[in-house]
Amino acid sequence: MMQFSGKSVYKGIVLGPAAVLGKEEGPVRRSKIEDAQAEIGRVGAAGEQAKEQLQALYDKAVKEVGEASAAIFEVHQMMLEDDDYLDSIHNMIRTEMVNAEYAVAVTGDNFSEMFAAMDDDYMKARAADVKDISNRLIRILEGRGEADLTSMEPAVIVADDLSPSETVQMDKEKILAFVTVHGSTNSHTAILARMMNIPALIGVPLELDKIRTGMIAVVDGFEGTVTFEPDEALLKSAREKMEEEQEKLRLLDDLKGKENVTPGGRKINLYANIGSVSDVGYVLENDAGGIGLFRSEFLYLGRDSFPTEEEQFQAYRQVAQTMAGKKVIIRTLDIGADKQVDYFSLGQEENPAMGYRAIRICLKQPDIFKTQLRALFRATMYGNISIMYPMITSVEEVEKIFKIVKEVREELDAAEIPYHDPEQGIMIETPAAVMISDELAELVDFFSIGTNDLTQYTLAVDRQNEKLDDFYDPHHKAILRMIRMVVDNAHKHGKWAGICGELGADLELTEEFVRMGLDELSVAPSMILKIRKKVREMPLL
Ligand code: PEP
Ligand code: MG
Numbered sequence: 001m002m003q004f005s006g007k008s009v010y011k012g013i014v015l016g017p018a019a020v021l022g023k024e025e026g027p028v029r030r031s032k033i034e035d036a037q038a039e040i041g042r043v044g045a046a047g048e049q050a051k052e053q054l055q056a057l058y059d060k061a062v063k064e065v066g067e068a069s070a071a072i073f074e075v076h077q078m079m080l081e082d083d084d085y086l087d088s089i090h091n092m093i094r095t096e097m098v099n100a101e102y103a104v105a106v107t108g109d110n111f112s113e114m115f116a117a118m119d120d121d122y123m124k125a126r127a128a129d130v131k132d133i134s135n136r137l138i139r140i141l142e143g144r145g146e147a148d149l150t151s152m153e154p155a156v157i158v159a160d161d162l163s164p165s166e167t168v169q170m171d172k173e174k175i176l177a178f179v180t181v182h183g184s185t186n187s188h189t190a191i192l193a194r195m196m197n198i199p200a201l202i203g204v205p206l207e208l209d210k211i212r213t214g215m216i217a218v219v220d221g222f223e224g225t226v227t228f229e230p231d232e233a234l235l236k237s238a239r240e241k242m243e244e245e246q247e248k249l250r251l252l253d254d255l256k257g258k259e260n261v262t263p264g265g266r267k268i269n270l271y272a273n274i275g276s277v278s279d280v281g282y283v284l285e286n287d288a289g290g291i292g293l294f295r296s297e298f299l300y301l302g303r304d305s306f307p308t309e310e311e312q313f314q315a316y317r318q319v320a321q322t323m324a325g326k327k328v329i330i331r332t333l334d335i336g337a338d339k340q341v342d343y344f345s346l347g348q349e350e351n352p353a354m355g356y357r358a359i360r361i362c363l364k365q366p367d368i369f370k371t372q373l374r375a376l377f378r379a380t381m382y383g384n385i386s387i388m389y390p391m392i393t394s395v396e397e398v399e400k401i402f403k404i405v406k407e408v409r410e411e412l413d414a415a416e417i418p419y420h421d422p423e424q425g426i427m428i429e430t431p432a433a434v435m436i437s438d439e440l441a442e443l444v445d446f447f448s449i450g451t452n453d454l455t456q457y458t459l460a461v462d463r464q465n466e467k468l469d470d471f472y473d474p475h476h477k478a479i480l481r482m483i484r485m486v487v488d489n490a491h492k493h494g495k496w497a498g499i500c501g502e503l504g505a506d507l508e509l510t511e512e513f514v515r516m517g518l519d520e521l522s523v524a525p526s527m528i529l530k531i532r533k534k535v536r537e538m539p540l541l
Pocket of ligand 1: 293295334429449450451452453454500501502
């Protein structure tokens with residue numbers, strides 16, 4: 001039996017087999033070789049194996065997501081046969097007498113940089129592909145397995161760390177829990193765990209090579225522990241706890257269909273946060289009144305090129321239709337910072353959280369923004385969609401957004417494409433937006449307070465930095481005063497205000513939020529009924 005402790009980001013308990021995801025290897029080592037021909041032979045054999053893997057991925061993807069989305073695996077197969085690419089690798093092995101892994105890594109980087117610098121958008125997007133095939137070759141050459149996040153059995157995911165693009169590729173039905181060595185409580189993996197009602201432990205001091213895929217694990221989010229190969233006594237108590245949990249959840253079920261109203265008659269809207277179309281199931285299951293935050297950037301993650309207007313339209317339409325007239329607030333692209341996507345070619349930044357991200361990208365690259373806006377406006381015909389803009393710091397940004405929105409509407413009018421007039425609001429997640437919320441309230445229809453970023457920017461604490469978890473205090477007086485100020489300014493102008501950051505789900509603050517007059521809390525679907533219970537039992541209101 002091996003037991004480790006970590007920080008729990010969702011209180012729940014599960015029992016199941018572990019699936020260990022390979023640790024990201026360090027840079028590829030350069031070594032001298034004697035026999036260039038043999039090394040070139042290794043590249044050839046690895047190429048054949050890579051093509052077989054890609055064919056299997058293609059066949060699976062055709063069945064699951066259709067031919068158009070599977071085509072990327074065919075492109076990768078063709079790239080593996082590209083003469084320029086192979087010549088460069090062979091040449092390097094012959095002239096520098098270096099190992100195959102190193103030659104592939106350097107060629108991959110060179111080609112990827114060359115593609116990224118091209119003007120043509122299609123060629124630019126190939127930069128990520130060439131990196132991808134090179135990494136696949138290196139993994140094979142180094143004898144590491146396929147990093148396949150899509151085809152596993154239900155398991156406790158054990159990893160060094162997980163990026164949003166890794167989690168997005170996983171089949172959520174098959175994740176029982178997350179256990180990671182690194183990661184912060186505010187990371188998107190933690191957010192995902194809360195959304196899916198699954199236990200997650202981060203900052204667990206594991207030696208990954210001691211844990212094998214298939215080992216039985218108990219993840220106890222109440223105690224903050226994970227136990228591999230548990231003994232009989234622990235298994236028995238885990239099973240008992242799991243049953244108790246099930247019973248509590250059954251009691252919460254009785255609250256479905258009931259209003260979020262205090263005994264004194266004060267009401268609050270409880271909406272859910274989602275990251276993808278498939279999350280709508282959790283929203284309905286937990287009886288949320290609407291969707292208060294659809295993080296649309298997840299449509300852009302875990303792929304090699306921009307989602308087209310049509311792909312986005314289909315996603316937004318489907319969510320709006322499934323929610324059948326209930327409010328669906330879709331936030332425009334919030335890429336950057338921890339949500340990195342190769343094909344955006346954002347480049348390295350010293351300080352990405354304060355860098356080129358979210359609305360800044362949309363205002364600087366209006367083509368990307370307009371594609372999304374067109375898809376959103378078209379989807380307004382299919383339900384009750386509102387649009388929300390992230391990371392606002394000034395009145396001028398909102399004016400620029402509305403100018404672009406006007407152009408989009410004119411283009412749609414000219415093409416006789418119908419749309420409804422959606423509510424348009426902004427996220428309040430910078431101290432600047434809080435301080436000018438009186439002016440901003442005149443311009444927009446609603447505010448939704450992003451406490452995750454607001455806390456990071458107000459307290460100067462990087463939300464991704466696990467060393468700072470103790471300093472990341474969303475209960476800080478400064479944050480609570482800011483929330484009150486935003487609500488008051490919204491109400492002065494007849495607008496509504498909600499919270500869509502993680503703090504909205506903090507049961508210790510629910511009463512205070514109702515007193516402040518917040519109109520809405522948008523939280524992980526798993527928290528809806530717990531907050532409803534709290535609201536309905538509030539003594540004084
Ligand atoms: C926030 O910052 O509080 C928020 C809801 O947005 P995200 O967590 O996606 O940055
Ligand atoms: Mg944010």
